[in-house]
Amino acid sequence: MTASANSKSGIRLTHSQRLNWLRLLRTEHIGAVTFRELILFCGSAQRAIEMLPDLNIRGGGMRPLHVPSREDAERELEAIERMGARLVGMGEPDYPAQLKNCEAPPPMLIIKGNGAIFQKPPIAIVGSRNASLVGLKITEQLAHDLGRAGFAIVSGLARGIDAAAHKASLESGTIAVLAGGLDKPYPPENMYLYNAIPENGGALVTEMPMGAEPRQRDFPRRNRIIAGLSLGLVVVEATERSGSLISARMASEMGRTVFAVPGSPLDPRARGTNALLKQGAAIVTEARDVLDVLSPLTGDLLILPATQRTDLLSGLDEDGLHAAATSDVAETTDLHRDRVVDALGPVPVDLDTLVRHTGLDAAQLQLILLELDLAGRILRHPGNRIALKPV
Incomplete structure (x- = not known):
């Protein structure tokens, strides 16, 4: 199954995609920013779930991440529907348009x-x-x-x-x-x-x-x-x-x-x-x-500067995968990872500073930060700033 679309309702998650999004979002150490980076890096929530063990190990994770089962996700989705509510993914027509225009919006809302x-x-x-x-x-x-x-x-x-x-x-x-x-x-x-x-x-x-x-x-x-x-x-x-x-x-x-x-x-x-x-x-x-x-803003709710650069449901191919997924492009080594960890400390620094200091390209740095995030070793702050988590 693939994400469906029409001119009236826009792109919607399929039932299977919705469950995988929910499983990924409910996984420990995965917040709004990490979720978005995983989707864009891996291409889909299902592929991200499959890649989590390797990414976690590469980031220095000391134990496996707990990923809710498909049955767990089904139970939560059924509980939501029993209450007369719905689970909406960012990019679906029902997702509040104004909320997308902020840094790290929730990937899913009930x-x-x-x-x-x-x-x-x-x-x-x-x-x-x-x-x-x-x-x-x-x-x-x-x-x-x-x-x-x-x-x-x-x-x-x-x-x-x-x-x-x-x-x-x-x-x-x-x-x-x-x-x-x-x-x-x-x-x-x-x-x-x-x-x-x-x-x-x-x-x-x-x-x-x-x-x-x-x-x-x-x-x-x-x-x-x-x-x-x-x-x-x-x-x-x-x-x-x-x-x-x-x-x-x-x-x-x-x-x-x-x-x-x-x-x-x-x-x-x-x-x-x-x-x-x-x-x-x-x-x-x-x-x-x-x-x-x-009053000047009420004619068009989307005229505020958008800080969320990529809609998670845009750019999907016919299989529901992101064509721009970078999982087969960025290559990192332990030496690269150590360079990033050494550059980080308790004071948050922005990504541009990290790129200049480490000499890594943006794709490499994003991948290493994703690995460290999944391993629970960094903290993300507003303004795309990163700090090392206190031991």
């Missing part, structure tokens, strides 16, 4: 709800879980007015500002990004929103496996998706150590517009937002402030 919501211009609204009454009131007004103006409101289903944003935009359309699996919504008091959002034309989104309980480290990953889904991000209230500031930083790094609602200098919940304003965030006191800035 989506429950109306896919048409992603055709609306998206704006994120985030803020404090321990929100003030004034903060909640401002959030409700912003979300309601922006929703009526045609925006989809994106947030994280958390207490406080997130919940207020979702509630005020239920009728116009809202997108909730979950930190855990689709079957593990959090917090429990927002279950009514969890159920109401897809029932009212909105959508629930997560990159996490079914059954995954949300952990503290998963919330920044969720925040990355919130920022990536949106044209801009509004912070209503945030303390100096708020997770909303992480979302704002990620949005700024992605080239999204960051907005902030000013607050009293005496309120700790406004210190983060006031700091954002000092750093150059756009001030927001009403929906018109957002509309004036984003």
